[in-house]
Amino acid sequence: MLRYLTAGESHGPQLTAIIEGLPANMPVSVEKINHQLWRRQQGFGRGGRMRIETDQVQIGSGVRFGKTLGTPVTLVVDNRDWKNWQQRMAIEGEPPADLEVVTKPRPGHADLAGSLKYNQQDIRNVLERASARNTATLVAIGSVARQLLEEFNIHVYSHIVELGPIKVGPVEGAIEEIAARAEQSQVRVANPEKEEEIIELIKKVRKEGNSLGGIFEVVVTGVPYGLGSYSMPDRKLDSRLAGALMGIQAIKGVEIGLGFDAARRPGSEVHDEIFYSQEQGYYRETNGAGGIEGGISNGQPIVVRAAMKPIPTLYKPLRSVDMETKEAYEASIERSDVCAAPAAAVVGEAIVAWVIALSFLEKFGWDSLEEIRANYNNFMKMVSER
């Protein structure tokens, strides 16, 4: 089974991920991982921390001469901010006498529930891991998954479809072109006319001490029939995608294909009719299902959207209560993102790539790239003959 674990605090020395279950002989490029890490750090609306960090991965195991060994792969990303936190985040010793203990929970963050659950008097012990800093490790593991998928011509793209109240609107072209335009945009939108409006909105919201969320879409092309299964809920490709996307900080909703809109339409305007031709085999003219029927990929592009709530740390804070004094307070904020939806889209791509790779290996085997390729080619032939 392909699986991963991540570890690391936001202001600790480093973030670590271990991937287990990758096939042997698969190319892994550090440069490609670093490129994905760089993409996650972009996007208008981010705060001061992104000027400190320049995320770079180090591979500590499982790869030799650029190829996997079939053994666990360790990925490490250093926190450059660590040097500013060494006393406050020391691994050993006593807390410094002047340590500022965090006792003021922010609505919308893990602060209150986390400090009660883990019996922490210092909310820093909660927020350090609840923070989305560790989405860097998700992008790193997702980038490795992507490199496996690329071997089979499977590609993952994303763009922002809504940001706060602004709908990007219909965007023209094939997904590759849409994603290429989004890649050039400071807010990952494929409609350049909307970019300025969105940037102005983020500036205004920042000035007001407020924050914004957004909705991003991830599309995967080249996915063969047969990933996932209807046989058990946890094997359904859609349930896996929804769970994985919901695992990203601040994601509050996931839609596959038409998603919530499917519930508002009659069946004739939802389901994708089936056609057959000698050249194409079975094909569809629509993709309301978003590439998944009965929990199984149906050969169409996978289309999934996720909704991110606004950032909880506000420069003009919401009302809360100091957990030590029980008094109402309005906290002062050091720094925060105002909008991180474009970054979340890159994390979304990564985690979607991970789920597709996991389901791909489940279908075609785990041990070596050559064996997987033979199984894949055989299955594709079987499908083309039906």
Ligand SMILES: Cc1cc2nc3c(=O)[nH]c(=O)nc-3n(C[C@H](O)[C@H](O)[C@H](O)COP(=O)(O)O)c2cc1C
């Ligand atoms: C890429 C990214 C960046 C984020 N940046 C911040 C931030 O700067 N400040 C903040 O309060 N929350 C930020 N968040 C959101 C919080 O991490 C998140 O709301 C919090 O962990 C609570 O989890 P929940 O929203 O899933 O309930 C960010 C989320 C993502 C995905």
Ligand SMILES: C=C(O[C@@H]1CC(C(=O)O)=C[C@@H](OP(=O)(O)O)[C@H]1O)C(=O)O
């Ligand atoms: C560090 C990252 O995002 C952080 C996510 C985050 C949060 O509360 O989730 C809070 C901020 O961290 P800090 O308190 O250090 O400014 C963001 O910068 C990152 O994306 O790499």
